Every structure is written in C-alpha cells, then in structure tokens.
Amino acid sequence: MSQTAxxxxxxxGALPAHDDVRxxxxxxxxxTDAAPAARPVRKPRLxxxxxxxxxxxxxxxxxxPFVAPNFYVVSLVNLFLIYVILIASxxxxxxxxxxxxxxxxxxxxxxxxxxGILSAKFGLTPWLGLPAAALAGGLGAxxxxxxxxxxxxxxxxxxxxxxxxxxxxxFNELIPLTGGPNGLLGIEPFALGPIALDTxxxxxxxxxxxxxxxMIAIANLVDSRMGRSLRAIGGSERxxxxxxxxxxxxxxxxxxIAGAMAGIAGSLYAHVNLYVSPETFSVFPSIxxxxxxxxxxxxxxxxxxxxxxxxIAVPQVLLDFADLELLLFGxxxxxxxxxxxxxxxxxxxxxxxxxx
Amino acid sequence: MSGESIAxxxxxxxxxxxxxxxxxxxAAVADLSFKVREGEVKAxxxxxxxxxxxxxxxxxxxxxxxxxxxxLAGERIERMPAHKRVDRGIGRTFQTLQIFTEMSVLENVVxxxxxxxxxxWVNALLRLPSGLSEERREREHAMALLERVGLxxxxxxxxxxxxxxxxxxxxxxxxxxxGPRLLLLDEPAAGLSHAGAERMMEIVAELNADGLSVLLVxxxxxxxxNLSHDILVIGNGRFIAEGTPDAVRTNxxxxxxxxxxxxxx
Ligand SMILES: Nc1ncnc2c1ncn2[C@@H]1O[C@H](COP(=O)(O)OP(=O)(O)O)[C@@H](O)[C@H]1O
Ligand SMILES: [Mg+2]
Numbered sequence: 001m002s003q004t005a006x007x008x009x010x011x012x013g014a015l016p017a018h019d020d021v022r023x024x025x026x027x028x029x030x031x032t033d034a035a036p037a038a039r040p041v042r043k044p045r046l047x048x049x050x051x052x053x054x055x056x057x058x059x060x061x062x063x064x065p066f067v068a069p070n071f072y073v074v075s076l077v078n079l080f081l082i083y084v085i086l087i088a089s090x091x092x093x094x095x096x097x098x099x100x101x102x103x104x105x106x107x108x109x110x111x112x113x114x115x116g117i118l119s120a121k122f123g124l125t126p127w128l129g130l131p132a133a134a135l136a137g138g139l140g141a142x143x144x145x146x147x148x149x150x151x152x153x154x155x156x157x158x159x160x161x162x163x164x165x166x167x168x169x170x171f172n173e174l175i176p177l178t179g180g181p182n183g184l185l186g187i188e189p190f191a192l193g194p195i196a197l198d199t200x201x202x203x204x205x206x207x208x209x210x211x212x213x214x215m216i217a218i219a220n221l222v223d224s225r226m227g228r229s230l231r232a233i234g235g236s237e238r239x240x241x242x243x244x245x246x247x248x249x250x251x252x253x254x255x256x257i258a259g260a261m262a263g264i265a266g267s268l269y270a271h272v273n274l275y276v277s278p279e280t281f282s283v284f285p286s287i288x289x290x291x292x293x294x295x296x297x298x299x300x301x302x303x304x305x306x307x308x309x310x311x312i313a314v315p316q317v318l319l320d321f322a323d324l325e326l327l328l329f330g331x332x333x334x335x336x337x338x339x340x341x342x343x344x345x346x347x348x349x350x351x352x353x354x355x356x
Numbered sequence: 357m358s359g360e361s362i363a364x365x366x367x368x369x370x371x372x373x374x375x376x377x378x379x380x381x382x383a384a385v386a387d388l389s390f391k392v393r394e395g396e397v398k399a400x401x402x403x404x405x406x407x408x409x410x411x412x413x414x415x416x417x418x419x420x421x422x423x424x425x426x427x428l429a430g431e432r433i434e435r436m437p438a439h440k441r442v443d444r445g446i447g448r449t450f451q452t453l454q455i456f457t458e459m460s461v462l463e464n465v466v467x468x469x470x471x472x473x474x475x476x477w478v479n480a481l482l483r484l485p486s487g488l489s490e491e492r493r494e495r496e497h498a499m500a501l502l503e504r505v506g507l508x509x510x511x512x513x514x515x516x517x518x519x520x521x522x523x524x525x526x527x528x529x530x531x532x533x534x535g536p537r538l539l540l541l542d543e544p545a546a547g548l549s550h551a552g553a554e555r556m557m558e559i560v561a562e563l564n565a566d567g568l569s570v571l572l573v574x575x576x577x578x579x580x581x582n583l584s585h586d587i588l589v590i591g592n593g594r595f596i597a598e599g600t601p602d603a604v605r606t607n608x609x610x611x612x613x614x615x616x617x618x619x620x621x
Contacts, residue, residue: 039508041462041499044491048483217481224480224487225473228459232467235456239527242416242454243534244442244471253477299458 044223050301051219057305058212065201074200078272080312081211082265087292087304087311088218089261094290095299096222097254098234100153103144103160104289106167107137107259109281111266113184116276117177120186127190130210130267137263138256140167145255149248164283171278183277190271203272210268214261219301221257230254234299291333297345306344367429369394369538369569370415375424375434377410377593384410386593387424392538397560397570399584403613407593408573409451412540415571416448417441429537443471447536449527451543451573457516461507464515464526465498466491468533501529505559521552528559538569545576557582581605589613 061077068074090104114136115129124132148159171178178184189198190206197203221227232240233247241247270276279285288311296307310332318325340347370392377385385407392398400408413419415426417438426434433441456464473494475487502508505525510518515526524544531539544560545553557579564570564583574580580587580601587604589596591613597604604610 039499039503041492041495044488044495046488051483220483221477221480224483225470225475225491226477226480228463228467229470231459232456235458236454238418238450239454239456239530240467241418241438242442242448242450243468243530244439245467246437246439257477257481 048216048219048223051216053302054212054215054219058208058215061208065204071200074204075272076312076316078200078204078207080308081207082268082272083292083308083311084304085211085214085265085268086262086289087296087307088215088301089258089265090289091293091296091298091300091304092218092221092230092261093254093258094293095297095303096227096234097230097251098237099149099251099255100157100290101160101255101258102157102283102286102290103164103167104258104262105281105283105285106160106164107141107262108266108269108285109167109171109276109278110140110259111137111263112270112276112281113171113178113266114263115267116184116187116270119188119271120184121177123188125191126188126267126271129271130264133263133267133270134260135263137266138260140263141259142252142256145252145259149251149255161283161286164281164286168278168282171281178278181278183275184270185275187270187274187276189274197271198274200272207268207272210264214264218261222301226250226253231299288329291329294341295332295336295343297343297348298341300343300345300349302348303343303345306348310344367394368392368427369429370571371425371427372411372415373425373427375411375414375426376422377407377414377419378422383593385414385421385590388590388593388595390588390598392569392571393585394569395564395567396585397564397572397583399572399574399580399587400590401574401580401587402590402596405592406590408590409542410593411590412448412542412571412573415441416446416540442534442536445535445537446540447531447534447538448540449524449531449542449544451546453520453523453527455515455523455527455530457514459515460512461502461515461518461526462495462498462511465501465530465533466494468530469494469497471534498529498533501533502526505529521548521555524548524552524556525559528556532563536568538571539563541570541572541574543573543575545574545579553579 064077065074068077086104086108090101093099093101111133115126115133118124118129118132119126144160144163148156148163151159172181189196190203191197195202197206222231229240229245230250232243232245233250237247292307292311293303295310296305297303314328315325318328336343342349368391372391373389375385375388376383388411400411402408410419414421417433417436421434424434425432428441428444428446431444433444456467459467473490475484475490479487499508499511502511507522507525507529510522515523518526528544541560544556548556553576560570560572560583572580572583584601586599587601588598589604589610596613597607597610599607
C-alpha cells in the first residue's frame with residue numbers, strides 16, 4: 001500500500017513530537033516540536049498478547065498422545081485442533097473485522113479438495129498439498145470477496161452463503177476429480193521420510209504444530225498495525241475510512257487470510273481423515289462455524305478454543321441423540337445472543353476480573 | 357470575499373466550486389462555492405437539514421457529489437476515495453461518534469497513525485521487529501496526544517467506557533494523529549456540558565494557533581463566533597451569506613434564516 005502521499009503533507013505543526021512517526025527522510029526536519037510523552041508508554045511486547053498463553057496451552061496438549069485412553073480420544077483432539085483453526089480464522093472475519101461470512105466451510109472444502117485431489121489423483125506429497133490448500137482457500141476467498149465485500153450485513157451474508165452453495169455443487173458434480181457425492185478416496189497421509197503419519201497419534205504432532213503456528217499468527221495479526229486497521233473496520237467502517245484505511249482492500253485481505261487458514265485446516269482434515277465428501281463443507285457446517293464463533297466469544301482470541309471444544313465435545317456426550325444435538329446448538333445460540341453476547345470467553349474474562 | 361483578518365499571503369487550503377448533491381428529489385447541497393484559507397477557521401452554519409453534514413461527507417469522500425469541484429491545496433479531489441484524501445491531509449470528526457469502542461483508548465489514537473505507517477500484512481502475521489519499533493513510536497506519539505486532552509490516565513481503558521465528552525476528545529485526537537492539514541469538525545460541541553464545550557473550544561483554538569486549518573460545523577454560537585475567522589451560512593443546501601462573524605451576525609438574511617431562532621443556543 002502506497003503511503004508516499006502522506007509524507008508530502010507538511011506537518012500541521014499541531015502535533016507534539018510529530019516527526020517521530022514520519023519517514024526517515026523527513027526525520028528531524030520539524031526541529032523543536034514539543035517533548036515526547038512525559039508518561040512512560042509500555043513498549044510493544046516481544047510476543048503478542050495471548051500468544052504466550054496459546055503456547056502454554058499447546059504445551060499442555062503434548063501430553064495428549066501419552067495419556068489418552070485410546071486412539072479415539074486422540075482423533076477427537078486432532079479434529080478439535082482443526083476446528084480451532086477454522087473457528088479462529090472465521091472469528092478474524094466476523095469478530096474482529098465485523099464482516100458476516102456464511103461460506104467459511106466452503107474455503108475449508110477448497111483446501112481439503114485441493115490437497116486431497118493433488119494427493120489422490122496426481123500423487124503429489126501432502127507437504128506440497130498443504131501450501132496448495134492455503135493458496136486455494138485464500139484465492140477462493142479473494143475471488144468471492146472481490147464482489148461480496150462491496151456488500152454489507154445481510155447482503156454479504158447471502159452472497160457468501162450462495163458462494164458456498166455453488167462450491168458444494170462443484171464438489172458434487174466434478175466427479176472425475178472429486179469423486180462426487182461418494183467422496184474422494186485414495187488420499188495419502190503425510191509422511192516423514194519412510195514414516196507415514198497414518199495413525200491418530202503420529203499425525204497429532206503435525207496438527208498440533210500447524211494449529212499452534214496459525215493461532216500465533218492470528219494473535220500476532222490482531223496486535224499489529226494491519227490488525228488494528230481491520231479491527232477498526234469492525235468498530236466503525238466510517239471511522240476507519242476517516243483515518244486513511246482503505247476499508248475494502250483491508251476487508252479483502254482479511255477475508256483472503258482467513259480463507260487461506262481455512263484451506264490449511266482443509267488440508268489437515270483431508271490427510272488425517274484420508275477421505276473427504278461434500279457434506280462436510282456445505283452451508284450447514286458454515287452456519288455451525290458461525291454459531292461456534294458466537295458461542296466461544298466473538299472478537300475474543302480465546303473464543304474459538306472454547307467454541308471448538310464445545311463443537312467437538314457436545315456430540316460425544318449426546319452420541320445417541322443426534323437430533324437433540326442440533327436442538328441444543330440452536331438453543332445455545334439463542335442463549336448466547338440474548339444472554340451473554342460476549343460468549344464463553346467473555347464469561348471467563350468476567351470471572352477472572354471477579355476473582356481479582 | 358471577506359475576512360481580511362487572515363494574512364493574504366497564505367493560499368487556499370480548500371476550494372469548493374459549484375458543489376451539489378441530490379438525494380432523489382431533495383437537493384441536500386445546491387451549488388455551493390467557498391474557500392478555506394490556509395490557517396483559518398471557517399464555520400459553516402445553518403439550521404438542521406441545511407446540508408452541512410452532506411457537505412462534509414462530500415469533502416471527506418464519503419458521499420459523491422452530484423456535480424461540482426473540490427480542490428485541496430491545488431489538487432482536485434472530488435473523485436478521490438476517502439482514504440486517499442486522508443493521505444492528502446483531510447482529517448475529520450463525526451456528528452455521530454465513530455470511535456472504536458472495543459479497542460483501548462490508546463489503540464484508537466494509534467490507529468490514527470495509519471496513513472504514516474508502513475508495516476504490512478506479512479509484518480503483522482510474523483510480528484517482525486520493524487513493526488514493533490514503528491508501533492512503539494506510534495504509541496509514544498498517541499500518548500502525547502492523549503496527554504494533551506487529559507486522557508492519558510485512561511489510555512488502557514476500553515474506549516467505549518469513556519464518558520461522552522471524553523469520547524469526543526478521543527475522536528478529535530484520533531483525527532489529529534493522521535497528521536491533517538485541514539480538519540473537518542462536525543458539531544464538536546454538540547451534547548457537551550458548558551464546561552465541556554469551553555474546553556473543546558480552547559483545544560480547537562490551540563490547534564488552529566499551531567497552524568491547522570479548520571472547517572467547523574457547529575450550533576454553539578459562542579464557539580462559532582469566538583473561533584471563526586470567516587463564516588458561511590447555508591439554508592436548504594443553498595448559500596445565504598458569508599463573511600466575518602460581525603458581518604454575519606448583523607446580516608438580515610442570516611437573522612431571518614437562522615440566528616434569530618438560535619441565538620441563545
Ligand atoms: N443519505 C441520505 N439520503 C436521503 N436524504 C439525505 C441523506 N443524507 C441527508 N439527507 C437529507 O439532506 C438534507 C441535509 O441533511 P444534512 O446534510 O444531514 O443536514 P445538516 O447536517 O445541516 O443538519 C436533509 O434534508 C436530509 O434529510
Ligand atoms: Mg449534520
């Protein structure tokens with residue numbers, strides 16, 4: 001983004017320490033501006049807010065393969081981590097940037113099919129499938145965002161939903177590539193040299209590190225210049241534009257980054273599950289992801305971890321009552337929206353403050 | 357043309373020529389022409405619905421003019437997107453506050469440094485040192501701005517938790533952080549207590565004394581009369597009068613259209 005024009009404007013003279021933040025070229029030209037802040041300002045942390053607590057949580061999860069009673073529990077944790085990526089990236093769009101998206105599972109699917117097809121049909125290693133999936137998800141989000149992000153509110157929601165529906169049709173109809181409704185078979189697992197990561201316990205390490213990297217990237221982003229600009233849009237798009245933020249481009253970039261992260265989740269999913277089929281990526285999962293963002297805590301970094309935990313745990317508890325599960329999620333959504341819009345992470349914050 | 361009080365040597369920071377905007381059948385702004393000289397405070401006054409906010413929105417780039425020209429420091433800007441106009445030196449506040457309530461007070465002002473920042477998306481995702489040192493400079497500068505209006509103590513509070521008056525000050529400092537040459541203030545004193553309005557007036561006077569040009573929309577006549585070098589009066593989107601505070605105060609058209617009903621506001 002070209003900011004050169006900004007440096008051409010002569011200083012208004014109204015600002016103390018004005019030249020501090022100007023280009024090097026201009027540094028010192030303003031001379032004797034007022035002294036810098038008398039009050040000490042906390043330096044930006046070396047690590048982003050919450051990045052350290054994510055590392056701690058992930059460090060605790062190292063124990064999972066060792067203490068899990070059976071492989072099934074590990075497989076649930078793998079799925080949990082994949083959904084953490086999905087919900088956290090959607091939270092970036094909805095919670096932080098304030099843009100409704102009802103097509104996030106579509107980008108998840110683009111990543112899963114990209115990586116899965118490259119593996120099953122072209123014999124490409126998943127190590128290349130993973131970046132290809134990020135590219136597919138990011139590019140898909142960019143292309144849909146191009147027209148859709150000109151829209152706001154309900155219109156944006158419907159445009160993204162429509163896009164998701166189109167993708168599902170493609171996943172179903174491009175049978176030679178996708179396998180159609182029967183799903184895509186023959187996806188190879190990740191492998192480290194001769195060792196195939198084909199068990200839940202071995203692939204756990206890959207899912208573990210990738211999800212941690214994505215979560216740290218999100219924590220970094222939120223606490224950065226571009227992150228503040230996208231959060232500003234979430235606060236007030238008009239306000240953000242009045243500060244020189246190109247709101248459309250910023251929304252588009254946010255959308256593409258979130259799409260790429262969903263694509264990464266898709267690749268992990270494809271090579272953990274070794275099978276993908278269209279219904280995993282349809283409009284309904286997109287709505288569920290949105291519910292989990294809200295339930296976890298919209299616009300809160302820890303929200304998606306709670307959201308994903310609920311999403312994975314509840315069906316286990318209600319294994320025999322699949323319909324009840326839907327009812328419960330719907331009810332939970334209503335309760336969250338009406339009763340505690342800050343979600344589980346918001347409640348947790350409240351308790352923490354109360355305990356102090 | 358009037359208002360010789362400002363040195364004639366300085367040029368015009370803003371020139372508006374034949375500017376109009378229609379909303380359907382309503383001519384919200386109709387064929388307005390005026391100038392703001394470098395370093396001056398120019399007030400735009402007129403009854404509610406006169407078209408003042410629409411005029412601001414056109415200058416800031418939020419609303420496209422139906423016709424007319426806007427020139428900022430010699431450059432035509434009426435087709436330029438809003439964010440580019442900020443780069444060119446237009447800062448603004450809003451009649452209805454547009455602060456970022458979920459961000460901290462300090463962060464609100466830090467965001468205002470956006471036009472002068474450099475670090476991009478890769479820097480953001482990787483948290484590179486160059487981004488951090490840029491952020492530290494922006495934070496120090498933002499804190500200095502907050503000190504100026506007595507909000508430094510609230511720097512780490514959620515912006516939405518500030519009082520209405522403090523939110524108005526915050527929005528002003530946020531606009532100032534962009535490094536504007538021309539500040540558009542849409543009713544900065546509206547909703548403030550008497551003391552709050554006096555305070556706002558002092559701050560705007562200070563900013564202007566430091567060289568900042570100001571285009572001011574305000575109903576508080578004390579503020580308008582005290583601060584302005586020159587006043588433009590509009591009604592129903594049309595020109596009514598223009599001149600120094602004294603000239604405008606005694607203009608019969610103005611009294612008929614506006615001042616008579618609102619003198620004690
Ligand atoms: N977006 C809009 N759509 C339709 N009419 C509008 C819009 N914005 C302003 N108007 C109309 O334009 C006129 C001027 O409004 P405004 O600029 O807000 O006046 P002021 O700020 O002087 O009170 C009013 O009649 C208002 O109803
Ligand atoms: Mg108005």
